[in-house]
Amino acid sequence: MNISNQTTEEEDETKPLWRYVSKLRKTPGGGNNMIKCSSCDFSFNGSYTRVRAHLLRITGEELEFFKKLDNEASLKIEYLKKKKVPLPHVSDEGKQTNNNDLNPKLKGSLQAAFNIQGRDTVDCAVARMFYSSGLPFHLARNPYYRNAFSVATNTSNLSGYVPPTYNKLRGPLLSKERRHVENLLQPIRNSWNQKGVTIVSDGWSDPQRRPLINFMAITESGPMFLKSVDGSGEIKDKDFIAKHIRDVIMEVGPKNVVQIITDNASVCKAVGMLIELEFPSIYWTPCVVHTLNLALKNICAAKNTEKNSDTYQQCSWISQIADDATFIKTFIMGHFMRLSMFNNFNSLKLLSVASTRFASTTVMLKRFRSLKKGLQEMVINNEWSSYKEDNVDSAQFVKETLLNDNWWMKVDYILAFTTPIYDVLRKTDTDMATLHLVYEMWDSMIENVKKVIKLILIDRWTKSSTSLHCLAHSLNPRYYSHEWLSEDSHRVAPHLDKELTQERKKCFIRYFDDVVVRRQVNIKFANFSDGREDFDDADSLNDRVIFVFSQGTPHITKKRKLNYGILQEMTFHWMTMEFSILLAYLLMNQN
Structure with a gap:
């Protein structure tokens, strides 16, 4: 006997109806036995399914049924049957017609016209489906849920309609929808x-x-x-x-x-x-977002290794602040009375930030900063000190930490110097195309952070940047506008930047093997960057001003379960530009 059959038999022995029959002997074929009913002495060959059909008198299975069961066994078996719970009683008036001042004749007419009693019955049946299956209530907000009932009620000749079965839903209907x-x-x-x-x-x-x-x-x-x-x-x-x-x-x-x-x-x-x-x-x-998250981990959770010794020496204290915040959050959320005290003084909740979430340390500290006033009011309240049922030493540590101005100054300092990184991470972790913004974002971010952090970011950018970032930056009209160039005296247009030009050439060489086609692309890019020929009209030049304002603050959306930070580094934004349409055309026809 193999393991699966043995496991099936062991599970089968635990089923409740076996106590009312006796197994006489094993018979060939699957898990069948010769079985004798203890109440009616009827013998038959089969498995638990046959036992259940015999004892519960299930019809439609072509079995012989007897009524010789004693009263005690019958009561026990009846108890095992699934009971059909009736729906709540629906009054004749219905829930919509409780106004006693309404004329009885008019009330009856309204009930007949709108079938209020029938509507209430359907509502109760739908509610029962939700409650008995544990369906979430927000399913009722699903437009397809409402549409399904609208289709059923507004379609004629559907009398006697039965919803699709389990097998139909997971089989032909699923295939049809796909x-x-x-x-x-x-x-x-x-x-x-x-x-x-x-x-x-x-x-x-x-x-x-x-x-x-x-x-x-x-x-x-x-x-x-x-x-x-x-x-x-x-x-x-x-x-x-x-x-x-x-x-x-x-x-x-x-x-x-x-x-x-x-x-x-x-x-x-x-x-x-x-x-x-x-x-x-x-x-x-x-992924740019994943790269930035790794940079934040290098800062907020620096490891003590030989290659990372300088960073660890400068940033190891950050890990201690993060550990303190984690301990405080765990202590409060792990004790019901402490959590109740917290809720009395704070409208916001403590976040349980998963370690896999981007910028988890920064997110947690930002929430602590928002809760600072309520947390301090909580620990100076007499109720905090008078409660002695949990670890008093831990409670005292939480109180001292939250009242320590030096600890809060360190939190503010961490948030201040990680803000440039966090802002770029949020801007790129959206459902918008951001590849054309990444190069400039990284450059500005590196300029706005401390020296030790700058080395970490430069290292990460060197490992993750590609010539495609440089090409996308070069094709963004924003970076040729006078408004953008005048914001910083060190800024130059992309076609005058030596590093960008070298990387852009690498990209063109990879995309265009044909020398003649590549020469045409270079000529078009020169016209695009200088605003000549096809790109010297008023609309094209005005685009350079519009892009400065329209792309300054990308829209921020909530984090999706799927890693949408990866999805956002798309190259296709520049396909909407005039030059890029030509580039796509040349790509299609280069062979």
Whole structure:
């Protein structure tokens, strides 16, 4: 007997109805036995399903049923049956007609016209479905939920309609819906060869702790899910990940893919090198948000290593402040009475920030700063000191820390010098295209931080920047405007910057193998940067002023469960510019 069959039999023995029958002997075929009913002495061959059908008198299974069960056994078995709980009683008046001053004849007419009693019954039945299945109440706000009932009530000839069954929902209806969605997405697929695609990949774990790798295609039309790979039992090395990215590239079309975006893990960097080697026109770009988060971790949780000794010496105190804040939060949230005291003095809540969230330390300290007044009022209240049921020493430490001005000064200092990094992280962690802003954001951020922090950021930028960032920066009209250049005397236009020019040339060489085509692109770029020929009209020159104001403050949205920081580094914003439309045209026709 194999392990699965043995486990099934052991679980089967625990079921409640076995106590009313006796197993005579094992019979061939599956888990069948010769079984004798203890109440009626009837013998039959079968499994627990047959026992249940016999004892509970379930019809429709072509079994012989008897009524010789004694009263005690019958009562116990009846108790095991699922009871159908009746709906709440609906009065004749209905909940909408409780006005006693209403004329009885008119009241009856309204009830008949609007079938108020029937509506109340349906409401109770729908509510019962929610309560019995544990469905969240916000499901009632789903427009498709409301639309389903509207369709059912407004469609004629639906008398006797029965909702789809479990198997129908998970089978044919699901397949039909998927085919419909794929048809809706087909226009986006058709635009890939014209506008290009960024392929985004990120790993996560589902509620069953299965390691999954998502693949999405990003265009200016928005993100489109391609597939998810289950990595259970696999070694997630560079060859495994590169194989699946290669499959996605072939599915999308190598000529349609502009770049691959992943996080900054060493294995992903190795994957990027393999992909760039096999597909020279495709860039691997590390996630900017993930890079900034690693920089913040280097600062707020510096490790004491030989290579990191200077940073650790300058920043190790930050870890102690973060640990103190974590201890205070854990102490308050871990004791009911302390949490009750906290709620009495604060309208905001303490955040349980997951370590996997970007800028987790900064987010936690910003919330502490917002709660400073309420936290101090809480610990100086007599109730805090008089409560002795938990760890008094810990409570005293919390009180002393929250009343320590020097501790709060350190919190303010941490938030002050990490603000430039945090602001850039928030601006790039959105559902907007930000690749054309990244180069300038990094440059301004590095100039606005302390020396030791500057070295960390420069190191991270050197590891994560690509020539694609430089090309995107060069194609943004904002950086040619007089308004932007006059903000800082050290600023120069992108076409006059030596570093940008070198990286831009590298990008053109990778995209355009044909020397003649590349010469045309260089001429067009020169006209674009100098505002000549096709780019000297009033609209094109006015765009340079508009871009200064329209792109100064990107829209900030809430963090999505999926890593949207990775998704935002799209190249397709510059496809909307006149020069980039020409660039896309040349890409399509260079062969």
